[in-house]
Amino acid sequence: MSRQLAEHADLSEVATSTLERLRDAIATDRLKMPVTRAGLLDHGIRNQLEALEGALSGHTALASLSVLDVVLAERRAKASPAPELVWTGPERANATARDTAVVLRALFERAQRQVILAGYDFTKGSSLLVPLWIAMRDRSIDVRFFIHIEQTSEPLSNPAAYGNEAVRGIMEQVWPFGDPRPRVYYDARALTPRPRFNMHAKCVVVDGECALITSANFTRQAQEQNTECGVLLEGPTFAHHLARQWLGLIDAGLVMESSA
Numbered sequence: 001m002s003r004q005l006a007e008h009a010d011l012s013e014v015a016t017s018t019l020e021r022l023r024d025a026i027a028t029d030r031l032k033m034p035v036t037r038a039g040l041l042d043h044g045i046r047n048q049l050e051a052l053e054g055a056l057s058g059h060t061a062l063a064s065l066s067v068l069d070v071v072l073a074e075r076r077a078k079a080s081p082a083p084e085l086v087w088t089g090p091e092r093a094n095a096t097a098r099d100t101a102v103v104l105r106a107l108f109e110r111a112q113r114q115v116i117l118a119g120y121d122f123t124k125g126s127s128l129l130v131p132l133w134i135a136m137r138d139r140s141i142d143v144r145f146f147i148h149i150e151q152t153s154e155p156l157s158n159p160a161a162y163g164n165e166a167v168r169g170i171m172e173q174v175w176p177f178g179d180p181r182p183r184v185y186y187d188a189r190a191l192t193p194r195p196r197f198n199m200h201a202k203c204v205v206v207d208g209e210c211a212l213i214t215s216a217n218f219t220r221q222a223q224e225q226n227t228e229c230g231v232l233l234e235g236p237t238f239a240h241h242l243a244r245q246w247l248g249l250i251d252a253g254l255v256m257e258s259s260a
Contacts, residue, residue, distance in 0.1 A: 011055055011071050014048045021045070022052065023068040026061050033061045081234040088216055089227030100216050101128065101223040103232055107206050108132040111141050116205040116246050117182075118146040120198065121217035122174040128218055133177040143182035146246055146255065147174075148199040151190045159191035160256070166190070167258035174218075185255040202230075203242065211239040 011019065025031035025043050032039060035056040037049050045052065056064045087097035108115065108131035115132060135141050149166035156162050167184050175181060187199045204212045214230025216222040233239065249255045 010051055014051055016075055018045060019068055019072055026064055034058050084232040086214060086230035086232050100228055105131050107204055108135055111135050111206045113207045114142045116144045116243055118201040118203050119218040120148045120200050121219055123219045125219040126174055126176055128223055136180040145182045145184045147186055149186045149190050153193055156191055163191060163256055164258050164260040168260035184258045188254055188256050205239050205243045208240045208243050209236050210234045211242050
C-alpha cells in the first residue's frame with residue numbers, strides 16, 4: 001500500500017530535509033494526525049504545503065510514514081556521490097585533487113571482500129601493493145589482477161606455457177611478498193600473433209562499491225612523479241558494472257588465468 005500511496009503523491013519538489021523533518025515529527029507524535037496545513041506551519045514547514053497536504057491528508061500516522069519512507073528510500077538509492085579528481089604531478093597551491101598514490105593506498109586498506117585491479121605496467125611498483133598484500137593476509141580478500149603480457153610474434157606450440165612464463169616474470173617483480181597471492185589473468189589474444197593489441201586499462205574496483213579509473217600505471221614513477229589524471233567514483237552502480245565487465249571476460253574465456 002505504501003508504494004501505491006507514494007506513486008500518487010507528487011513530492012518530487014519537496015526538499016529531502018523537509019521530508020526527513022516531517023517524518024521525525026510524525027514518528028515522535030509531535031505532529032498530530034491527520035496532517036493539516038496548520039499543523040505543518042506549526043512545525044516550521046512553509047514550502048510545498050499543497051503537495052504535502054495532498055499526499056498525506058486523511059492518512060494515518062503509519063500510512064504517512066510509509067509514504068515518506070518509500071520516497072526517502074528511492075532518493076537515497078538514486079543519490080550518486082560526486083566524482084573526485086585524482087591527480088599526480090604539479091598543481092597550484094590550493095588545488096583540491098586527491099593524490100593518486102594516497103587514494104590507491106586508501107582503497108586497498110578499506111577493502112573487505114574483493115579487489116579487481118587492471119594494469120599495463122608495474123615496473124618498480126611492488127611497494128604500492130604492500131597494503132593490498134596486507135589486506136589479503138589479514139582479511140582473506142579475493143584479489144584478481146588483469147595484466148598485460150607481451151604478445152607472441154609467432155605461432156606457439158604450447159600457448160599456456162608461454163602465458164605462464166610471461167606472468168611469472170612479471171609477478172616476480174610485482175609480488176615479492178609470497179602468499180597469499182592474487183589470481184592473475186591476461187588477454188587470450190596475447191597467445192596469437194594477430195591481431196596486435198595492448199591491454200592498456202588502469203583501474204581498481206573495491207568490493208563492488210567504489211572504482212578508480214586512472215591514466216597512471218602501477219609504477220612508482222606514475223604514482224608519484226608523472227602528470228597523471230583519474231577519477232574516483234563512489235557508489236555501487238558504476239563499480240558493480242565495471243567489476244562485472246572484468247569478471248565477464250573470465251566467464252567468456254576472453255582472458256586466461258595463469259597457473260604460474
